[in-house]
Amino acid sequence: MEKIPIVQDYTPPFAQDGKFYVRLTEGRFQNLRRLTSWPMIALFFGLAWVQVDGQPWLLFSFAQRRIILFSNALSWHDLPLLAGLMIAGACLLFFMAVAWGRVWCGFACPQSIWTWLFIRIEDFTEGRASQRARDESQPLRGERLLRRITKHLLWIGLATITALTFTGYFIPIRQILADASQLQLSAALSGWIIIMAGLTYANAGLVREKICLHACPYSRFQSVMFDSDTRSVSYDKHRGEPRAHLRNAAANSGDCVDCGLCVQACPTGIDIRDGLQAACIDCAACIDACDNVMEQLNRPKGLIRFASESQLEGNHSPLIRSRLAGYGIMMIAACSAVLYGFTDTTKLLVEIRRDRGALFIQLDQHTVCNNYRIKVEGFTSGQDQIAISLANPTQFALFGPTTIDLADSNSTWLPYRVCARNLAQPRAELTFNFQGKAGTASKATTFLTKSI
Numbered sequence: 001m002e003k004i005p006i007v008q009d010y011t012p013p014f015a016q017d018g019k020f021y022v023r024l025t026e027g028r029f030q031n032l033r034r035l036t037s038w039p040m041i042a043l044f045f046g047l048a049w050v051q052v053d054g055q056p057w058l059l060f061s062f063a064q065r066r067i068i069l070f071s072n073a074l075s076w077h078d079l080p081l082l083a084g085l086m087i088a089g090a091c092l093l094f095f096m097a098v099a100w101g102r103v104w105c106g107f108a109c110p111q112s113i114w115t116w117l118f119i120r121i122e123d124f125t126e127g128r129a130s131q132r133a134r135d136e137s138q139p140l141r142g143e144r145l146l147r148r149i150t151k152h153l154l155w156i157g158l159a160t161i162t163a164l165t166f167t168g169y170f171i172p173i174r175q176i177l178a179d180a181s182q183l184q185l186s187a188a189l190s191g192w193i194i195i196m197a198g199l200t201y202a203n204a205g206l207v208r209e210k211i212c213l214h215a216c217p218y219s220r221f222q223s224v225m226f227d228s229d230t231r232s233v234s235y236d237k238h239r240g241e242p243r244a245h246l247r248n249a250a251a252n253s254g255d256c257v258d259c260g261l262c263v264q265a266c267p268t269g270i271d272i273r274d275g276l277q278a279a280c281i282d283c284a285a286c287i288d289a290c291d292n293v294m295e296q297l298n299r300p301k302g303l304i305r306f307a308s309e310s311q312l313e314g315n316h317s318p319l320i321r322s323r324l325a326g327y328g329i330m331m332i333a334a335c336s337a338v339l340y341g342f343t344d345t346t347k348l349l350v351e352i353r354r355d356r357g358a359l360f361i362q363l364d365q366h367t368v369c370n371n372y373r374i375k376v377e378g379f380t381s382g383q384d385q386i387a388i389s390l391a392n393p394t395q396f397a398l399f400g401p402t403t404i405d406l407a408d409s410n411s412t413w414l415p416y417r418v419c420a421r422n423l424a425q426p427r428a429e430l431t432f433n434f435q436g437k438a439g440t441a442s443k444a445t446t447f448l449t450k451s452i
Ligand code: SF4
Pocket: 240, 255, 256, 257, 258, 259, 260, 261, 262, 263, 273, 289, 290, 293, 303, 304
């Protein structure tokens, strides 16, 4: 456990040109963050590799115009399902914001998780926050230069792996690595990976809390969701004030010994004792820091804690409220709609185009033919054969493959000819039927016997 600094320059912690050094702190909320962040990190890096029957388990493929979600292939026509998932996710965020403020930011947001990872690398290579602050006035050479270079190399490595993995959700990751190993990555893909790696490096390594403070839209609208019953990280000024260093403590001093550890632990560099602030991401690092101090002083923990304004004023503060219930109901409704939508996704997608060269072909005095091109896409796992027929075979005759293999025909236009004898009307409706394991579909088009 850390010793309590009696006097510490902390506002902002070790400030030099606005720069501050985040002090890593252990405690129950840090353990909770490990419980939320490590599974998320493992899922992010792991899911891109998961395959079922040789197919990716999760893939957003622009090239194949399909999304593979938990091994289910969805067409772009099913994109509203993803919109539904996003609405459900937004409702979950609103729900959490009303109940516990920005806990999403502090415990689950990728920006925060990657920032903590980068800070840990910094701590490992350049030493703890206090040492880094002290070293800042020293010339950058020798061992210090080596440590700085190692830090940046590790940051670049992690940023590159992150960018590769992220790209692996759009292009199969094995394919990317195979192409990269043979130096056959396209310029566009290489550029994309470099940009993604650069953004990760800049966000988590260099810019860090400024993204949360100035660029994150969630931080802008979450403030309107707060009310006096929202439990966010708060300093109990009734208990802590008047603050005094241990050696200056008087009989009427509060429990805050003004050690500054809560400020040094803060990744956004604020002092929670100044009150609720938009820059606070509810990461609870200051709670862990202060609880450790209170434990050493044999005082009750919780001088900084998750508490609502009402609770801090000693009033009852209900957790379940109408607004919270409203967001909960919206979230359940959105999830139900998405689940229902998954039962009726597109299985067969058919496109029919008339041949633009000739509207019709007069074979003889009685027989007229029209040419078409047909593309069939299937959205099921495994192989499938699709039988193609006409709805009115007595009137029309079909020429072209009547059975197609979906694995071969996806994204391929196949030529067809339909002929009719003694058709009196200048145009007639022609319906193609498609049937396979994937499902059935019908598509109507026009059959012309005369120029229009
Ligand atoms: S609130 Fe706690 S950690 Fe912060 S200065 Fe006071 S005693 Fe130290």
